[in-house]
Amino acid sequence: MTPRKALARSGTGIPVLALAASMLVALAMVGCGSKAADNAEGAGMPPPPEVSVATVLSKEVRQWDEFTGRVVAVETVELRPRVSGYVERVAFKEGQEVRKGDLLFAIDQRPYQAALDRALADLERARSEARLAQTQDARAQALIEVKAISREEFETRKAATAQGNAGVHAAEAAVASARLDLQFTQVRSPIDGRAGRAMVTTGNLAQADATLLTTVVSLDPVHVYFEGDEQSYLRYNELARKGERDDSRNPVRVGLANEEGYPHAGTVDFVDNQVDPRTGTIRARAVLANPDRVFTPGLFARVQLQGSGQFKALLIDDKAVLTDQDRKYVYVLGPHNAAVRKDVVLGRMIDGLRVVESGLTAKDKVIVHGVQKVFFPGMPVAPKQIAMGAPAPAPQVAGAAGAK
Numbered sequence: 001m002t003p004r005k006a007l008a009r010s011g012t013g014i015p016v017l018a019l020a021a022s023m024l025v026a027l028a029m030v031g032c033g034s035k036a037a038d039n040a041e042g043a044g045m046p047p048p049p050e051v052s053v054a055t056v057l058s059k060e061v062r063q064w065d066e067f068t069g070r071v072v073a074v075e076t077v078e079l080r081p082r083v084s085g086y087v088e089r090v091a092f093k094e095g096q097e098v099r100k101g102d103l104l105f106a107i108d109q110r111p112y113q114a115a116l117d118r119a120l121a122d123l124e125r126a127r128s129e130a131r132l133a134q135t136q137d138a139r140a141q142a143l144i145e146v147k148a149i150s151r152e153e154f155e156t157r158k159a160a161t162a163q164g165n166a167g168v169h170a171a172e173a174a175v176a177s178a179r180l181d182l183q184f185t186q187v188r189s190p191i192d193g194r195a196g197r198a199m200v201t202t203g204n205l206a207q208a209d210a211t212l213l214t215t216v217v218s219l220d221p222v223h224v225y226f227e228g229d230e231q232s233y234l235r236y237n238e239l240a241r242k243g244e245r246d247d248s249r250n251p252v253r254v255g256l257a258n259e260e261g262y263p264h265a266g267t268v269d270f271v272d273n274q275v276d277p278r279t280g281t282i283r284a285r286a287v288l289a290n291p292d293r294v295f296t297p298g299l300f301a302r303v304q305l306q307g308s309g310q311f312k313a314l315l316i317d318d319k320a321v322l323t324d325q326d327r328k329y330v331y332v333l334g335p336h337n338a339a340v341r342k343d344v345v346l347g348r349m350i351d352g353l354r355v356v357e358s359g360l361t362a363k364d365k366v367i368v369h370g371v372q373k374v375f376f377p378g379m380p381v382a383p384k385q386i387a388m389g390a391p392a393p394a395p396q397v398a399g400a401a402g403a404k
Contacts, residue, residue, distance in 0.1 A: 048380040051370035053333050054388040057315040058362040061350045063308035064253065069226030069286075073217035073297040075191050081107060082184040084208045090198050098189045098216065105187035105198075105213050107206060112185055116178035123171035130164030137161040193218040217297050220290040224254055224266070226303045227281040239308065252286045253304040256294070261352075262304050264288055264295075314360055315353035317389055320368045321346065331374050333365040333383055341377040353389055369393075 085107035092104045140157040143149040189195070196215040200206055206213065250269075253262035266288035275282045286303065288295065295301075320330045327343055334340035342364070347355030360366070367374065367381065369392035374381065384393060 048337065048382045049370060049373035050382045050384060051339075051367045051373060052386045052392055053365040053383040054317065054320075054368050054386050054390070056356070056360050056362050056364050056366060057353065057388040058312065059315070060310050061313045061315070061355075062306055062310050063348065063350065064304040065228075065232055065307035067226040067228060067303045067305060069224045069254075069301045069303045071295045071297055071299040071301055072223045072225055073193070073219070074221060074223055074287075075193065075218040076297070077190055077193075077216045079104065079187060079189075079213045079216060080211060081105070081187055081206045081208055081213060083107060083112065083181050085111065085185060085206060087200050087202050087204050087206055090202060092195050092198075094195065094197050094214075096195060097219070098193065098195050100189055100192050102189045103186055104189055104195065105200070105206075107185040107187070109182060109185045112178065112182040116175065116182050119171065119174040119178040123168070123175050126164070126167040126171040130161070130168045133157070133160040133164035187213060189216055191216055191218055219293055219295075221287050222290045222295045222297065224252075224286045224288060224295075224301050224303060225283060226286070226301075227276075227279070227283050228305070230275055230280045230282070232307065233275065233282050236307070251306050254286065254288060255302045255304075257300050257302075262302065268305070313347075313350065314356040314362060315350065315388065316356055316360070316366050317368045318349070318354045320366045320371060321354065322371065330360070331367040331371055331377075332360070333367065333381070334378075337381055337383055339367060339374045339377060339379050339381050 087105055088108050089106040090104075091106060092098060092102065098104065137157045137160065140149060140154045144151070144154045193216045196217070198214050199212050205211075250267050252266050252268055254264040254266060255262040266286045268284055269287045270285040272283040284305075316330065321344070322329055322331075328346055329341050329343045331339040332342055342359050344359030345357045347357045349355075365383070365385075366388075367383075368386070368388070370381075386393065
């Protein structure tokens with residue numbers, strides 16, 4: 001059959017093959033359009049990330065310089081006996097607090113009691129001899145007036161009286177010394193404080209002024225020694241000359257290794273009279289009350305010393321600061337909730353916040369939490385206002401109905 005005859009048989013004047021091809025093309029276009037719509041819907045932009053923003057804090061502050069130090073007892077005593085003898089009793093519990101005058105060690109008293117008794121007997125003999133000499137001297141005085149004795153015998157009796165009086169004084173001194181030795185057999189605490197370990201126990205020989213019995217350290221108040229660098233020392237002197245720093249108070253704040261911040265307050269009561277030329281530092285000492293026995297001599301301490309007068313500063317949370325090589329920057333909230341980068345120059349930490357020396361104003365709103373979600377300057381964000389220094393808000397949890 002010829003093509004012309006096939007066209008005549010279709011009855012519509014449209015070739016059958018052409019009609020079938022057009023229908024296939026239409027179906028293909030409909031399928032492609034549906035896939036394109038699905039891809040466009042899936043490729044939609046995600047919502048802006050949620051971030052916490054805080055307005056730059058502007059307030060009056062004081063600069064505090066940080067140092068490291070050690071807790072030292074105000075009074076430390078190495079207890080040694082004043083007399084020799086065998087230890088008869090240890091009268092304290094090791095590590096306990098003791099009061100001034102409390103008995104700590106007892107040394108055998110018997111030899112010293114015997115020495116005291118002997119000294120008392122010698123005193124009685126000396127007094128008896130002195131009375132006899134005085135009686136003979138009085139009789140000689142009467143006899144010399146009637147010339148019944150010679151001048152030489154009179155002078156001898158007078159000298160015997162003086163010797164008798166001197167013997168009494170010597171015997172009294174010996175008694176006092178023996179009494180002291182007897183008292184020294186009871187070793188008592190010379191200060192209020194805490195006793196250490198008993199270095200000598202019952203039955204051991206303690207040598208006078210040599211054997212270490214124990215140590216006693218005072219507890220309240222305590223000293224904290226620390227060393228400041230030469231530059232800080234010169235700066236303090238310059239501020240004091242300008243009247244911007246009150247050296248009469250010299251407040252300090254102290255924190256221990258297990259504590260957050262600096263919860264203990266004290267004052268500097270001593271600064272050394274020279275700078276150590278080997279280290280370029282000068283030693284200072286702070287005094288702190290210790291009624292709760294928080295401080296123990298020898299502990300490490302973190303010290304903050306007031307380093308300036310009061311001044312106005314801009315403060316931000318350190319979590320907002322990012323680093324780009326040698327530059328520091330933050331993201332602030334710009335127009336249309338866009339993250340805008342600002343380079344900053346930072347100072348030291350004050351009260352847990354970072355001082356901003358330049359780069360921000362008091363009106364800027366800094367992105368603090370969620371700053372890691374900002375991938376480029378100008379990126380839109382969903383801000384949530386918080387106070388500067390506040391913790392990150394808790395993430396929202398979907399409701400029970402939504403979970404179902």
